[in-house]
Amino acid sequence: MTNRRSFIQGLGMLPAALALRSVAAEARGSRLPPRLRPGDTVGLVEPAGFSDNAAQIEAAENTIRGMGLVPRLGAHVGMRHGYLAGTDRQRAADLNAMFADAEVRAVFAVRGGWGSARILPFLDWKIIRANPKLLIGFSDITALHLAFAARAGFSTIHSPNAANSWPEISWNSLWYLAFAGATPTFRNPEIETDDPAARERWRTVAIRPGQARGRLIGGNLSVLTALVGTPWLPDFDGAILFLEDTNEAQYRVDRMLSQLALSGILGRVAGVVFGHCTRCTAGVEDYIGFTIPELLHQYLAPLGVPAFYGANIGHIANQLSLPVGAQVEIDAAPGTIRVLEPVAR
Incomplete structure (x- = not known):
């Protein structure tokens, strides 16, 4: 984990001059989520399956710190309800709380599994639309990406979950999109x-x-x-x-x-x-x-x-x-x- 954190931190120092911002960003203005900056607080939620143990959650937190960000755990992260990380309403409440929290700049899923679709009726879409933030994750998080594309009015990022590994291509492509606000190929x-x-x-x-x-x-x-x-x-x-x-x-x-x-x-x-x-x-x-x-x-x-x-x-x-x-x-x-x-x- 130490080596991975050092690798991610090193990549995080890539010069901001690499960002190729377009005029479209200014045109769309406040409907775009904010870019991530070193020191930003980001939320960690479990919309689907539960983490296997506390070490998996700690590893996800360390990965976020390695990105130069500050992790904030959802209130129900680490809970277990059958094969889910808490009840449907509890998992939805964590996501709603992260979008309502002005200090949280983006939201990462800790892991996938199954269950994200179950929380869609319990999400507060008014709060989500009013507070654009990047939602980051993949696999079962696809249910959230699709629902956000239908209801939220802003883009999300399909990428590794926080508890996954973040090798060079994954990290670089996230950096271009979320930190640099760039338009790469x-x-x-x-x-x-x-x-x-x-x-x-x-x-x-x-x-x-x-x-x-x-x-x-x-x-x-x-x-x-x-x-x-x-x-x-x-x-x-x-x-x-x-x-x-x-x-x-x-x-x-x-x-x-x-x-x-x-x-x-x-x-x-x-x-x-x-x-x-x-x-x-x-x-x-x-x-x-x-x-x-x-x-x-x-x-x-x-x-x-x-x-x-x-x-x-x-x-x-x-x-x-x-x-x-x-x-x-x-x-x-x-x-x-x-x-x-x-x-x-």
């Missing part, structure tokens, strides 16, 4: 290696080449599809949809992509980026069904919009931090995501 790094597995890890594949612009919406495939038919999904018309998942057998990914197609969501987007489906295998010998790439081609190629897969998004090391709800431009052939507007002022 993201793509997988080019590596020189003779290891075919390493080359495959960083390779992006264009299902349909081309460029597309739109509001970046998405996250975890399982969580997103579980919200289809509810009032908590944002408008997907002209959006850039991004997806990832983990520990799902191929037939279940097929089923979820089918749900997005049959519900009309896939037919409304301007482009698609699929990250990684980590450990997504049937777990049987001599498997003869469709592979994940085959399924992606089956569902995405007929859309006629730019689409690619292999972006470093998902349950992987060095995942990108991405602005949910912000305008971006993708270029499928080189596998790039260009942020077109800042998410913090």
Whole structure:
């Protein structure tokens, strides 16, 4: 943990001159959440699963301190209610309290798991809309990102949770978005290696080449599809949809992509980026069904919009931090995501 904190602190000293602020930030003014600065207080909440032990919470606090920030734990962090971190109302109360607290500049999820969707009816959307702050996390936190995109009126950041590791790509991309208020272009790094597995890890594949612009919406495939038919999904018309998942057998990914197609969501987007489906295998010998790439081609190629897969998004090391709800431009052939507007002022 000490080495990780030192690494993050070192990266935190990157010169602010790297920030490329756009005029759009001034135009949108107060609707943008505030940028993070060294010494800022940020909230730590558990909207879903409970932490395994006190050490996991302490590790999350140390990671936040390593970013140069001051952690403030939600009142119910560390509680347990079944497999949840407190009751639905308790977990929602922590999130509401962080957005109501003028000293808190942003809110990090400690971890994911399951349960964020359960608290959506108990969130105080009036308080949240009146106090724009960056919400940061991923996996089950997708439910919050989607609901915020539908109800809050400002962007959030899909990135590692506070209790996860924060290697270079994850931290740098968060710094550009949350600390610098910049508009970077993201793509997988080019590596020189003779290891075919390493080359495959960083390779992006264009299902349909081309460029597309739109509001970046998405996250975890399982969580997103579980919200289809509810009032908590944002408008997907002209959006850039991004997806990832983990520990799902191929037939279940097929089923979820089918749900997005049959519900009309896939037919409304301007482009698609699929990250990684980590450990997504049937777990049987001599498997003869469709592979994940085959399924992606089956569902995405007929859309006629730019689409690619292999972006470093998902349950992987060095995942990108991405602005949910912000305008971006993708270029499928080189596998790039260009942020077109800042998410913090």
